[in-house]
Amino acid sequence: MTNEGALNSLLLLFFPQRAKKKKENFVFAVSEISSSTAMPSLPQKPGDAPDAKSSRVGLPALDVATAFPQATPASIFPPSVSDYYQLDDLLSSEEKNIRKKVREIMEKEFAPIMAEYWEKAEFPFHVIPTLAALSVAGGTIKGYGCPGLSITGSAIATAEIARVDASCSTFILVHSSLGMLTIALCGSELQKQKYLPSLAQLTTIACWALTEPDYGSDASSLRTTATKVEGGWLLDGQKRWIGNSTFADILIIFARNTSTNQINGYIVKKDAPGLKATKIENKIGLRMVQNGDILLKKVFVPDEDRLPGVNSFQDTSKVLAVSRVMVAWQPIGIAMGVYDMCHRYLQERKQFSAPLAAFQLNQEKLVRMLGNIQAMLLVGWRLCKLYESGKMTPGQASMGKAWISLKARETVSLGRELMGGNGILADFLVAKAFCDLEPIYTYEGTYDINSLVTGREITGIASFKPAILSKASRL
Numbered sequence: 001m002t003n004e005g006a007l008n009s010l011l012l013l014f015f016p017q018r019a020k021k022k023k024e025n026f027v028f029a030v031s032e033i034s035s036s037t038a039m040p041s042l043p044q045k046p047g048d049a050p051d052a053k054s055s056r057v058g059l060p061a062l063d064v065a066t067a068f069p070q071a072t073p074a075s076i077f078p079p080s081v082s083d084y085y086q087l088d089d090l091l092s093s094e095e096k097n098i099r100k101k102v103r104e105i106m107e108k109e110f111a112p113i114m115a116e117y118w119e120k121a122e123f124p125f126h127v128i129p130t131l132a133a134l135s136v137a138g139g140t141i142k143g144y145g146c147p148g149l150s151i152t153g154s155a156i157a158t159a160e161i162a163r164v165d166a167s168c169s170t171f172i173l174v175h176s177s178l179g180m181l182t183i184a185l186c187g188s189e190l191q192k193q194k195y196l197p198s199l200a201q202l203t204t205i206a207c208w209a210l211t212e213p214d215y216g217s218d219a220s221s222l223r224t225t226a227t228k229v230e231g232g233w234l235l236d237g238q239k240r241w242i243g244n245s246t247f248a249d250i251l252i253i254f255a256r257n258t259s260t261n262q263i264n265g266y267i268v269k270k271d272a273p274g275l276k277a278t279k280i281e282n283k284i285g286l287r288m289v290q291n292g293d294i295l296l297k298k299v300f301v302p303d304e305d306r307l308p309g310v311n312s313f314q315d316t317s318k319v320l321a322v323s324r325v326m327v328a329w330q331p332i333g334i335a336m337g338v339y340d341m342c343h344r345y346l347q348e349r350k351q352f353s354a355p356l357a358a359f360q361l362n363q364e365k366l367v368r369m370l371g372n373i374q375a376m377l378l379v380g381w382r383l384c385k386l387y388e389s390g391k392m393t394p395g396q397a398s399m400g401k402a403w404i405s406l407k408a409r410e411t412v413s414l415g416r417e418l419m420g421g422n423g424i425l426a427d428f429l430v431a432k433a434f435c436d437l438e439p440i441y442t443y444e445g446t447y448d449i450n451s452l453v454t455g456r457e458i459t460g461i462a463s464f465k466p467a468i469l470s471k472a473s474r475l
């Protein structure tokens, strides 16, 4: 198409009445665009007074309910309609109760504020007591003031939180399934008594620092060091991406013991001299989560705060196996929320004098989303059962996390399409969920790394290192 042709097609799209009335020539078309669609003019150079039109600049956006009256935004959360194969039948009454309680609170307390906080990239600290009242922090841990839920109950709670807001579910996951669980599985009795009760109440917050700037997927090669000194240890190094770290009261830090060359774990207090955590800005997903860069310069950790159960990288796997199951339920929850939103939106929004739900193409997309969710739920549920019976392998957990996040990616992207322009607005949930899924696809092992963990398990061959390097290391 020529430039002229393209411009006239655009004109037809944006000014159909005028374009139909008279086939104006190219010159007219250009002048029409420049006069009737002119942007409010800005001052030409610093110091110039703005003209009358520029008074429109800086006005607050219209409330979305006024700007788009045809469909309800996600601040009034849609009813849950994704349990098509009645997964509820597979849950105990305790698990059903958790689902109900978490769903109600999330829809009522969190849905109205999440778009605003996501946009600001701030964590809504005032809701922490409400999250505490859900009694889900500590998940499966028994005693020490923790809820002692079944892993399925804990997973269902994770999904219900993520259904409304993925950032909140990540906040809890880092705190509970990584921070608290490491203390529960690898801490001394004294450490459990000292730290777990207030963490369960969310009156203190934890984070979990494994990743480093130079070691992400290859985390077992991490370089932060722990050097033994009298009465304790000195930590030196750097961590990256650590969720909650800018405000956490305690930081679980993994470092390489300079005597044994093995990975050890330490509980570091937030005000320890030499510790600095700064926020990573400009994220496109999980914007409410405060991810930090951590610098450690000769940070002293007393002997009593070394985790006795972390003596090699393998010891982190005990924690990661459980937390990967929990992380797998985040995409399930996100996909459920997106489906619920699309289901309502497609009935409210009309085009060509019919609700969007009446178009065959849209129905096919909705059904594909729903089918994905049923399969994701069943895989997630089965993982929980394998874990409960003590049969779950690391490869199974990895495949669950990888496959579920892959399917969720397809599901939310279909949802984004279905919502048209509103599919890129956080106010209608789907755009936010679409972006929030991306870091989840990547953290706790990327899709690729989790696939390789399963690949190693089923073939007996590790293929993490390129063949050329593996060969070189054998020479």
Ligand SMILES: Cc1cc2nc3c(=O)[nH]c(=O)nc-3n(C[C@H](O)[C@H](O)[C@H](O)COP(=O)(O)OP(=O)(O)OC[C@H]3O[C@@H](n4cnc5c(N)ncnc54)[C@H](O)[C@@H]3O)c2cc1C
Pocket: 174, 208, 209, 210, 211, 215, 216, 217, 218, 240, 241, 242, 243, 286, 291, 439, 442, 443, 444, 445, 446, 447, 448, 449, 452, 463, 464, 465
């Ligand atoms: C929002 C967010 C929150 C996070 N929270 C935490 C936290 O609380 N604590 C923490 O410790 N970490 C956290 N992380 C870090 C996270 O676990 C890492 O980002 C992740 O492990 C991937 O590492 P990387 O980003 O360095 O990617 P890289 O390792 O650089 O990988 C880049 C790409 O290369 C691929 N790749 C790498 N190695 C291989 C291989 N051998 N074979 C095939 N493909 C390969 C990856 O799959 C990926 O596609 C978080 C990350 C994000 C984004």
